[in-house]
Amino acid sequence: MPTLVTTVDGLKFPNPFIIASGPPGTNLNVITRAFREGWGAVIAKTVSLDASKVVNVSPRYAKLHAAGGEVIGWENIELISDRPFEIWLDEFKRCKDQFPDGILIASVMEEYRKDAWVEIIERCQACGVDGFELNFSCPHGLPERKMGSAMGEEPEILREVVGWVREATRKPVWAKMTPNITRIEDPARAALQAGVSGISAINTLRCVMGVDLETLRPLPTVEGYSTPGGYSSKAIKPVALRMVMETAQMIRREFPGRSLSGLGGIETGRDAAEFILLGADTVQVCTGVMKFGYGLVQRLCDDLLAFMAGHQFESMAEFKGRSLGFLTTHADLVRRQAEHKVARKRDGGKALGSDGEWRGDDFVKQSASLANG
Numbered sequence: 260m261p262t263l264v265t266t267v268d269g270l271k272f273p274n275p276f277i278i279a280s281g282p283p284g285t286n287l288n289v290i291t292r293a294f295r296e297g298w299g300a301v302i303a304k305t306v307s308l309d310a311s312k313v314v315n316v317s318p319r320y321a322k323l324h325a326a327g328g329e330v331i332g333w334e335n336i337e338l339i340s341d342r343p344f345e346i347w348l349d350e351f352k353r354c355k356d357q358f359p360d361g362i363l364i365a366s367v368m369e370e371y372r373k374d375a376w377v378e379i380i381e382r383c384q385a386c387g388v389d390g391f392e393l394n395f396s397c398p399h400g401l402p403e404r405k406m407g408s409a410m411g412e413e414p415e416i417l418r419e420v421v422g423w424v425r426e427a428t429r430k431p432v433w434a435k436m437t438p439n440i441t442r443i444e445d446p447a448r449a450a451l452q453a454g455v456s457g458i459s460a461i462n463t464l465r466c467v468m469g470v471d472l473e474t475l476r477p478l479p480t481v482e483g484y485s486t487p488g489g490y491s492s493k494a495i496k497p498v499a500l501r502m503v504m505e506t507a508q509m510i511r512r513e514f515p516g517r518s519l520s521g522l523g524g525i526e527t528g529r530d531a532a533e534f535i536l537l538g539a540d541t542v543q544v545c546t547g548v549m550k551f552g553y554g555l556v557q558r559l560c561d562d563l564l565a566f567m568a569g570h571q572f573e574s575m576a577e578f579k580g581r582s583l584g585f586l587t588t589h590a591d592l593v594r595r596q597a598e599h600k601v602a603r604k605r606d607g608g609k610a611l612g613s614d615g616e617w618r619g620d621d622f623v624k625q626s627a628s629l630a631n632g
């Protein structure tokens with residue numbers, strides 16, 4: 260029987276499926292629900308020391324529907340948690356009392372001040388949380404206070420902040436990266452050099468969902484106005500996979516042993532398998548839980564186990580990063596194809612590819628199966 264159990268940064272996950280920071284981990288009630296349903300870990304909604312500065316508006320979501328009605332893209336202009344920090348501390352403590360073996364990760368975000376970062380880490384740590392995710396990636400609202408992605412886009416600031424956090428805790432710390440940057444490796448490298456245990460990628464893509472053609476107002480419309488928000492769900496999966504691939508390659512090259520948590524559009528166990536094949540140790544789900552509910556985890560586990568059984572993989576370690584070696588440069592594709600054509604002509608159409616592994620009909624079969632989803 261294949262197993263989904265995996266140990267990452269010293270934490271033993273019963274399965275790799277983690278509730279991502281957001282509405283599905285917004286209070287003790289729903290976090291409890293997630294553990295009961297069997298999620299491998301929960302990253303709580305991002306907290307800050309002074310929730311009175313966090314003011315949400317409504318509506319704060321806008322959705323993109325496919326022709327059949329399915330939601331494939333989701334914009335939010337929701338901020339981090341607007342619930343008081345003291346309430347959160349009490350809930351972290353009660354959660355760990357109730358689920359001592361459940362992995363509870365606090366997602367934190369603060370202003371660019373050492374004392375604020377040290378205080379938030381130390382007070383969460385005192386409540387028994389198992390690790391931290393540093394939110395360097397919220398694309399809306401908080402950058403106006405130089406928080407979130409305003410920090411995550413600046414490798415030097417990020418390095419300094421991670422240094423403060425590292426002085427305050429020995430627990431696992433993941434830095435959650437913004438995709439709203441050309442080279443995700445630059446801030447991810449700075450965070451790793453400063454000592455984070457791992458990287459989470461990606462947060463939402465900055466977007467404008469659309470414009471109402473009756474009122475001519477952009478969406479979501481709040482008192483007639485809007486602001487760019489964060490794009491999530493199925494539609495962002497290809498971008499997330501690319502950024503996970505780039506981060507995984509960099510970690511393998513420069514920081515072997517550090518971890519990677521992949522997210523962005525995951526809704527099935529097969530989606531998760533793709534992230535793991537491109538180097539993720541764990542995977543996170545946010546919008547998928549908002550669409551399908553907490554019971555989704557059972558289907559995710561069953562699908563991933565079925566994928567593993569189909570390939571006779573006993574553990575995730577056996578296929579983690581397996582597909583990374585098949586990503587190369589365009590120039591290399593041109594070279595391989597030219598060699599393949601020559602060999603094919605020479606052998607009357609039966610030739611092996613230039614690396615001796617791929618046959619012409621394998622390429623055709625593979626592109627057809629990807630096209631069929």
Ligand SMILES: Cc1cc2nc3c(=O)[nH]c(=O)nc-3n(C[C@H](O)[C@H](O)[C@H](O)COP(=O)(O)O)c2cc1C
Nearest residue numbers: 279280281305335461462491492523524544545546
């Ligand atoms: C409504 C909403 C609120 C979110 N709030 C947070 C947050 O507080 N902190 C955070 O790190 N990410 C937050 N996210 C981002 C998600 O954790 C995740 O990075 C992103 O949505 C991509 O994953 P998904 O496609 O599975 O949703 C939020 C996402 C949504 C849709």
